[in-house]
Amino acid sequence: MTSNRFPRHARVRARPDFDRIFQHGRRVALPVLALHWQSGDGEPRLGLAVSRKVDSHAVGRNRIKRALREYFRHIRGELAPGDYVVVARPGAARRSGAELVEALQGLLRRAGALPAPAAVGTMPPAPPSSPSTPDIRTG
Template identity: 55%
Template structure:
């Protein structure tokens, strides 16, 4: 049976004082969908979410954003550095898909240094992960220039 990603009470910020501490003494990182306030610590990672009515006045939309972020946090919590993470949603998050929200969350955590960067060393050959190196051998099946014939318009 696969291990289920859990979101126990100990993984949540529940007290207003925890949020205040993250806002006052935490590092701030931002992107178009979120602002992240990260207060480093030695304890396990804890998540706090702030999705106001300025993001969208409909509770359904605000709850969808929170569900997507909680789910992604469940999946990556074991890889995160310790501390308190408070994500503050911005208006652009209301129109984003759950996948886009999760991708933005991971990218923001990587930029902050809380989540290890993805390694391309273990990528199977033929995948498009990473950048081709300059000393890589050229593919003999692909011409070096555009060899499409030009049709005569006349």
């Protein structure tokens, strides 16, 4: 069972790591968030970049980081191995925590790091047809 903790080794913290991911990683973006990621061998790691241009108040920047970090902590076991850096854009300050999580989830799916959800429908799946069932037309 995977722990839901968010230990230090699950964080991108050093500037050279951020620089490497920005230079050599792949990127997908929305008006609210940008995701830079680089596949790797170890467990998924998260780095966050929320500048004063996003929100001039530390409280607002910390709210954004807290929402994204909490979501990442819960889905870390489902993600592909690699380093993920989320860059908040100025529109993020006007979004709720749920909207930020939804944006990050969409970016991770677009990046191929998070599997698509199972299709939900009202009909049960059709059973496979068996070859031993007699055909009514030839019967």
